[in-house]
Amino acid sequence: MRESQFGARxxxxxxxxxxxxxxxxxxxxxxxxxxxxxxxTDRSTPTAVPVRAxxxxxxxxxxxxxxxxxxxxxxxxxDGLRERPFRLVRSLRIARADGTILRRTTRRATVAPNASRYxxxxxxxxxxxxxxxxxxxxxxxxxxxxxALFRFSGDGSVRYRRVDDVPSTGPAEDLxxxxxxxxxxxSVDTAVVGREPGETVGVILVAGEVRRESVLRVPMFLERPxxxxxxxxxxVNGVVREYRIAYDATFDGExxxxxxxxxxxxxxxAVEPPAWRERxxxxxxxxxxxxxxxxx
Numbered sequence: 001m002r003e004s005q006f007g008a009r010x011x012x013x014x015x016x017x018x019x020x021x022x023x024x025x026x027x028x029x030x031x032x033x034x035x036x037x038x039x040x041t042d043r044s045t046p047t048a049v050p051v052r053a054x055x056x057x058x059x060x061x062x063x064x065x066x067x068x069x070x071x072x073x074x075x076x077x078x079d080g081l082r083e084r085p086f087r088l089v090r091s092l093r094i095a096r097a098d099g100t101i102l103r104r105t106t107r108r109a110t111v112a113p114n115a116s117r118y119x120x121x122x123x124x125x126x127x128x129x130x131x132x133x134x135x136x137x138x139x140x141x142x143x144x145x146x147x148a149l150f151r152f153s154g155d156g157s158v159r160y161r162r163v164d165d166v167p168s169t170g171p172a173e174d175l176x177x178x179x180x181x182x183x184x185x186x187s188v189d190t191a192v193v194g195r196e197p198g199e200t201v202g203v204i205l206v207a208g209e210v211r212r213e214s215v216l217r218v219p220m221f222l223e224r225p226x227x228x229x230x231x232x233x234x235x236v237n238g239v240v241r242e243y244r245i246a247y248d249a250t251f252d253g254e255x256x257x258x259x260x261x262x263x264x265x266x267x268x269x270a271v272e273p274p275a276w277r278e279r280x281x282x283x284x285x286x287x288x289x290x291x292x293x294x295x296x
Contacts, residue, residue, distance in 0.1 A: 058203045060238040064192055067205065070185035076238025078178035081264065085112050085271055088175055090262040094219060097255055102130040111175050112271040117144035119274060120172060132220055142274050143170050149280035160283035181240055187215040188230050202236035222249040239264060
């Protein structure tokens with residue numbers, strides 16, 4: 001790829017990476033509901049303990065009957081992650097019925113307290129028949145104040161870029177995903193199906209109905225999302241340790257399965273810069289996303 005072509009695609013990719021752009025959605029019209037399915041059986045929660053509906057508040061905004069205040073829970077989740085370093089892992093998997101992968105993406109982010117510095121690693125694997133491609137199979141971002149530094153690799157070459165024009169609060173979307181969680185919980189009807197023993201996970205939630213298809217963020221070129229399941233694991237302080245969204249969809253007339261997973265875990269120690277930091281600092285600079293770039 002010529003440098004000018006790479007530069008044009010790079011700016012677009014950085015806009016999406018920094019702002020966390022979502023995927024286009026097609027299918028059920030706004031205001032419709034999607035058919036739910038039973039609680040998925042591939043989750044490791046065999047020891048869940050039933051919870052009485054009349055039980056006291058189990059986590060901020062959550063009672064025995066489900067999520068009563070999505071914004072209180074989302075705020076508690078964000079606040080719970082602010083003071084300690086944490087790791088975010090989010091993934092998307094699109095597969096045919098026989099298990100063949102059409103697209104698999106993963107984001108791993110390690111975040112310092114108050115998001116004062118972070119490292120983000122995005123990876124992507126795409127089948128030839130699926131017409132979506134990342135700018136590179138592996139994109140790494142480092143930020144600790146000042147410019148955003150990037151490393152692109154996985155396609156037989158390694159490239160570095162620096163973006164100087166980034167917000168003072170950092171270039172990436174809110175890595176606690178507070179707004180995403182609030183939007184998800186505001187779009188589904190939840191029920192508490194169990195309580196995990198110990199202190200790590202407080203309650204296990206499932207969605208009985210999805211009221212807005214847009215919350216699924218259906219990937220491009222997929223249609224007719226259906227058979228939706230949504231599950232969440234929330235600790236007693238309101239931190240969402242994991243959520244999972246799964247559904248069937250149609251791609252090119254064929255049924256596929258889409259699974260999104262997002263997990264948060266606290267980590268120990270400082271968030272250290274990558275070994276390639278100096279090389280990226282000395283790389284050429286590119287324009288960053290406009291301030292009005294939409295966030296997801």
